[in-house]
Amino acid sequence: MVAIRNEIDKVADSPASVLITGPSGSGKDVAAQLLHQKSRRAGAPYIALNCAAVAADLLESEMFGHEAGAFTGATRARTGRFEAAHTGTLFLDEVGDMPLAMQAKLLRALETRVVERVGGMIPITVEVRLISATSVDLLAAIDRGLFRSDLLYRLDVIRIEMPPLADRPQDIPLLVEHFCLTAGAPPIRFEKAAMALLMDHPWAGNVRELKNFVERTRAHHPGEVITRDALPRLLRPTGASVVGGSVVGGSATRVTETMNDVLGGTLPPMTLPQLDPGHGVDLRQLIADLEQAYIRAALSACGGTIAGSARLLGLQRTTLIEKMRRLHITPSA
Template identity: 65%
Template structure:
């Protein structure tokens, strides 16, 4: 097997234009880099598919940065992170007084991206009504602000990404087939990290190079990391390396320390919740140990516990919102709204 240093040096990405880093030496990543070079200057829409955390946003930025549009804006919008009632305004803008709270006119993402690239992340979660309006815009390259009458022509390359199986969504009536045809002119499929273990060492070195107080992994530890499944993909690996640097700043991490990190031994365990049908009111000494004479702010206590569980679910899932929502028994959109309210970064 070639050395990690040699493999990583072979896949170095140009930095003179501050290109996004698509790190990896696997055949799959090499093929994607080659495809980006071929299609970068085309104006055709691009659909990037792949599991959450696999690097779809990196591909979108690299497409823009290698294109003739690189001197113009790259504008991104996570369609799943914007409430349905605000999505139209986010995309197309609004005029003064168009709705309650519209105290001034505002350009939307299409106008902001004029001459450049508009990246629509998680487009598979877009509401049906907005799918029809997006389709019309892709066909005409003309928008109208909410509450406005003036057509505005936009010159935008649309790059969309989704972790949803859009063909299955079409069969279920959740996504428009005609919109898929408009978006999927050029298709790039991002493989999960578990299918390209040779890229793990390069990614680890890349994340370590960006750390303020990096740790170091032995060759054996890097080999062990390459054998992990990484269901949260590159995002999970990045979070893992960050956690390793926090707990082992300036240290060398071998197999034993790695095993502890992978088990989550360095993270404090949260108390397990009691199932609702087994909760009983505390009695006697038990009551005294739970509630003092000064009382308790139950609302704040529950809010802190909810936030702790959300943060723990995000840590366990490598920051993957869909998987975190499943761990918590929540809808994905419900979790996103709770994270926004708690000021927890939405990194989907």
């Protein structure tokens, strides 16, 4: 992390585009903000847009703005994120989830430094420093035809790679101390044995999961010294999960119960049909039904966001998007 901070110090004033990579929850947005704060643009706007959190048909308007009457509901003109970030920094989070049609428009804007509002014909010159972030393997996405290689070359001028928390367990005590101090009164403290257990935990959700754990611990044990014995009730279980669209780690009923705990009880009861020599099962339909139920439940629990749903389901965002298209599921489903 010291090396990453040094790299940020060196490139902060460069106008070149920066691509920040790393798993979800590893601090990509923090790195982007630090790049802006360390630059000469620190006094100018810092505008962020999560590409995975905006419906595909609204993303162009969010990015470039729109004129009054451009589409149903556009009762007045609106400035886009590019215009709002003029002379400052534009941060595009989860850029790997951007639809291909929008990728072409972003590429043109980066090449010309000119944007046009939806429904408008007047070119608007913008001067922004672009920082983008993704937890998607963009080279693999290019191979699958989901991301443009020419756009990657535009975004990936300077790359900063954020490592997963599991690769830097020595940072965990420092991060825990920081979160304990910033979480507000009353403070908590961890015994040495408890901290050792935290350093051995996999932290699949990375720094974000660690921060949530500290907040949860403080809520349950305000002002206390946390022992090792208290941790099993506070750490999230890592047993049953859904990986690559398949159920792993137990029966369908038990996995459904576990997922219902996470998703707030939005999954219907599920039981696997028994195989009988006289009656087969439609395995393809069974898998499709399971995928439908889990994806819809995850979308419901995450307010329709692709990024959050993919994290719940243990999928890459591009994989989830492909499944949703195949199953005709929309983010609002």
